[in-house]
Amino acid sequence: MLLSHCLTMLNPIAFFNAxxxxxxxxxxxxxxxxxxxxxxxxxxxxxxxVDGSIATGGxxxxxxxxxxxxxxxxxxxxxxxxxxxxxCTGILHTRLGIPPILAGILTQIALFSVNLHILGGSNKxxxxxxxxxxxxxxxxxxxxxxxxxxxxxxxxxxxWYFGTExxxxxxxxxxxxxxxxAQGINNDNMKLIGLCLANGLVAMSGGLLSQFQGFADVNxxxxxxxxxxxxxxxxxxxxxxxxxxxxNFAMRLSFVVIGAIIYYVVxxxxxxxxxxxxxxxxxxxxxxxxxxxxxYLRGQQKNSFRMAGKKxxxxxxxxxxxxxxxxxKKKEV
Amino acid sequence: MLQLKNIHKTFxxxxxxxxxxxxxxxxxxxxxDFVTVIGGNGAGKSTMLNAIAxxxxxxxxxxxxDGIDVTGLPEYKRAQYLGRVFQDPMTGTTAxxxxxxxxxxxxxxxRRRGLGWGITGEEKKHYKELLKMLDxxxxxxxxxxxxxxxxxxxxxxxxxxxxxQRPKLLLLDEHTAALDPKTxxxxxxxxxxxxxxxxxxxxxxxxxMKDAIAHGNRLIMMNEGKIILDIGEQEKKKLTxxxxxxxxxxxxxxxxxxxxxLLG
Numbered sequence: 001m002l003l004s005h006c007l008t009m010l011n012p013i014a015f016f017n018a019x020x021x022x023x024x025x026x027x028x029x030x031x032x033x034x035x036x037x038x039x040x041x042x043x044x045x046x047x048x049x050v051d052g053s054i055a056t057g058g059x060x061x062x063x064x065x066x067x068x069x070x071x072x073x074x075x076x077x078x079x080x081x082x083x084x085x086x087x088c089t090g091i092l093h094t095r096l097g098i099p100p101i102l103a104g105i106l107t108q109i110a111l112f113s114v115n116l117h118i119l120g121g122s123n124k125x126x127x128x129x130x131x132x133x134x135x136x137x138x139x140x141x142x143x144x145x146x147x148x149x150x151x152x153x154x155x156x157x158x159x160w161y162f163g164t165e166x167x168x169x170x171x172x173x174x175x176x177x178x179x180x181x182a183q184g185i186n187n188d189n190m191k192l193i194g195l196c197l198a199n200g201l202v203a204m205s206g207g208l209l210s211q212f213q214g215f216a217d218v219n220x221x222x223x224x225x226x227x228x229x230x231x232x233x234x235x236x237x238x239x240x241x242x243x244x245x246x247x248n249f250a251m252r253l254s255f256v257v258i259g260a261i262i263y264y265v266v267x268x269x270x271x272x273x274x275x276x277x278x279x280x281x282x283x284x285x286x287x288x289x290x291x292x293x294x295x296y297l298r299g300q301q302k303n304s305f306r307m308a309g310k311k312x313x314x315x316x317x318x319x320x321x322x323x324x325x326x327x328x329k330k331k332e333v
Numbered sequence: 334m335l336q337l338k339n340i341h342k343t344f345x346x347x348x349x350x351x352x353x354x355x356x357x358x359x360x361x362x363x364x365x366d367f368v369t370v371i372g373g374n375g376a377g378k379s380t381m382l383n384a385i386a387x388x389x390x391x392x393x394x395x396x397x398x399d400g401i402d403v404t405g406l407p408e409y410k411r412a413q414y415l416g417r418v419f420q421d422p423m424t425g426t427t428a429x430x431x432x433x434x435x436x437x438x439x440x441x442x443x444r445r446r447g448l449g450w451g452i453t454g455e456e457k458k459h460y461k462e463l464l465k466m467l468d469x470x471x472x473x474x475x476x477x478x479x480x481x482x483x484x485x486x487x488x489x490x491x492x493x494x495x496x497x498q499r500p501k502l503l504l505l506d507e508h509t510a511a512l513d514p515k516t517x518x519x520x521x522x523x524x525x526x527x528x529x530x531x532x533x534x535x536x537x538x539x540x541x542m543k544d545a546i547a548h549g550n551r552l553i554m555m556n557e558g559k560i561i562l563d564i565g566e567q568e569k570k571k572l573t574x575x576x577x578x579x580x581x582x583x584x585x586x587x588x589x590x591x592x593x594x595l596l597g
Contacts, residue, residue: 164451165448169438178419180438181408183441184410184442185438
C-alpha cells in the first residue's frame with residue numbers, strides 16, 4: 001500500500017528532465033576530478049586545497065566577467081589563481097616541512113578569507129543575459145557539449161604531458177620517491193608542479209561551475225574533495241570491471257570523468273526519490289566510503305584469518321573423521 | 334675517482350639515541366677500482382655509502398667525485414655522477430611504471446627533464462637489446478609494469494638502470510642480500526660483467542665474506558665508523574675467510590660478530 005503510494009509519487013518524467021543537468025554537472029566536476037587525479041593518484045598527495053581553490057576559480061571568474069573582462073580571459077585568470085593556491089600548499093609542504101594533509105587544510109582555510117575578499121561578500125550573481133558565457137544551465141545541450149569539449153581536450157593534454165620527461169618524473173616521484181631521487185629528479189619541484197597543475201584544473205572547474213549555475217558562492221567548494229574522490233574511485237571501479245588491466249592512461253582519465261557523471265546521476269536519482277536535501281553530503285560520504293571499502297573487503301575475503309580458520313576447522317574435522325573411521329575398521333577386524 | 338676526507342657523521346646528536354656512525358673516514362678510489370666493503374652490523378658501511386650519495390649532509394669532511402667537491406650538493410644533484418642499487422629490490426625501480434619507462438627515467442639521470450617525449454621509439458629498440466643481455470626474458474615484457482617482476486629481476490633491472498648512463502661511481506648497498514642464493518649468484522655474476530665491460534669504479538657492500546674476497550680488486554673492512562683494513566689486489570688474491578677473521582680480531586681487538594658473514 002505504502003509502496004504503491006510512493007511509486008505514484010515518483011514521476012519518471014521528472015527524473016529524465018533532470019538528467020541533462022546531472023550530466024552537465026558531472027562533466028564540469030569531471031574537470032575538477034581530473035585535477036584531483038594528478039595529486040591523489042599520480043603524486044600520492046591527499047590535497048585538501050581543492051575545497052578552497054574551486055571557489056577561488058568561481059570567484060575570480062565571476063568578478064572579472066562582471067567587471068567587463070572577456071569570459072575566456074576570466075577563466076584563464078581563474079586557472080592561474082588556482083595554480084597559485086596549489087603553489088602555496090606546495091611551499092608549505094616542501095619548503096616548510098608541513099605534512100601534506102595539513103598543508104592543504106591551511107591553504108584551504110586561508111582561501112576562505114581570500115575568496116570572501118575577491119567576491120566582496122559571500123556570493124555574487126553572474127547572469128547569462130548580461131554576459132557572454134561559455135556555458136549556462138539555461139541552454140543545457142550547449143552546456144553539455146562545451147563541458148564535454150573541455151574534458152576531451154584536457155584528457156588529451158594530460159595524456160601527452162604525463163608521457164613527457166617532466167610528466168614521467170612527476171609520476172616517478174609519486175610512486176617511488178627514493179628511486180626518483182636516485183635518478184636525479186628533484187622531488188620537491190615535481191610536487192610543486194603537480195600541485196599547481198592540479199589546482200589550476202580545479203579552479204578552472206570552479207570557473208565553469210559558476211557560469212553554469214549563474215553565481216559564485218564562497219561555500220561552493222565545501223566537500224569538493226569528497227566529490228572528486230567519489231568520481232575517481234567510482235570511475236576506477238567501472239574501468240577495472242570493464243577493461244581490467246588493459247586500460248591505458250587515456251582510458252583511466254576518461255573514466256574519472258565518467259565517474260563524475262555517474263556520481264551526479266546517482267545524486268539525481270536520490271533527489272528524485274525525495275531524499276531530504278540536507279542528507280546529500282551524508283549520502284556522498286557513504287558512497288565514497290563504500291567504494292573505498294569494496295576493494296579492501298574483496299581482498300580480505302580472499303585472504304583473511306576467518307577464512308583460514310574455517311578451512312583449518314574443516315580440514316581437521318575431516319582428518320578426525322578419517323581417524324575414527326580407520327579405528328572403527330580396525331576394531332571390526 | 335672518489336675521495337673521502339675525514340668524514341664524520343653522528344645521528345641524533347645530543348639525544349639519548351646519539352650514535353656516531355662515521356668517525357673520520359678517509360678513502361681514495363682510483364679509476365676502475367672495484368672495492369668490496371665488509372664489516373659487522375652498525376660498522377658504518379651503509380652510512381658511508383649514504384654519505385657519498387648525499388642522503389643527508391655530513392657533519393664534517395669532504396666528498397670529492399672525480400675531483401669535484403659534491404659535499405654541498407643534495408642527493409638529486411649528486412645523482413648525475415652516481416649509479417645506485419639498493420638492498421631492497423623495491424627501492425630501485427618504480428612499480429607502477431613499465432620496464433621501458435623505468436629505463437627511460439634512468440637514461441635521463443642528470444639531465445633537465447623538459448617536455449620532450451618521456452621515451453622514444455629508438456630508445457625502446459636500444460633497451461630491448463640491453464634487456465636481452467640480462468637473459469631474463471625481460472626483452473619480451475618491455476611494457477609490463479615493474480611491480481609484476483620478481484625481486485631478482487628487479488635488482489637486475491636496477492643494475493642496468495644504474496649503469497645505463499655511465500656513472501662516475503657505482504654504489505651497491507648489499508644489493509644481493511634480499512635474494513635467494515641462486516638469484517644472488519646470478520645478480521653478482523651480472524654485476525661483475527657490467528662492471529668489467531664498462532670499467533666502472535665501484536663500491537660494493539656485502540655481508541658475505543666469500544663474495545667480498547671473490548669479487549673486485551680491493552677489499553676494505555669497517556668497524557665502529559672507521560676503515561680498519563684496506564687490502565690491495567695482490568694480497569686479496571690469496572686471502573681466505575679465516576685470514577680475514579683473524580685480521581679483524583687483530584686490528585679491532587674484538588671478535589667478528591655476524592652470523593650472516595660467517596655462514597654466507
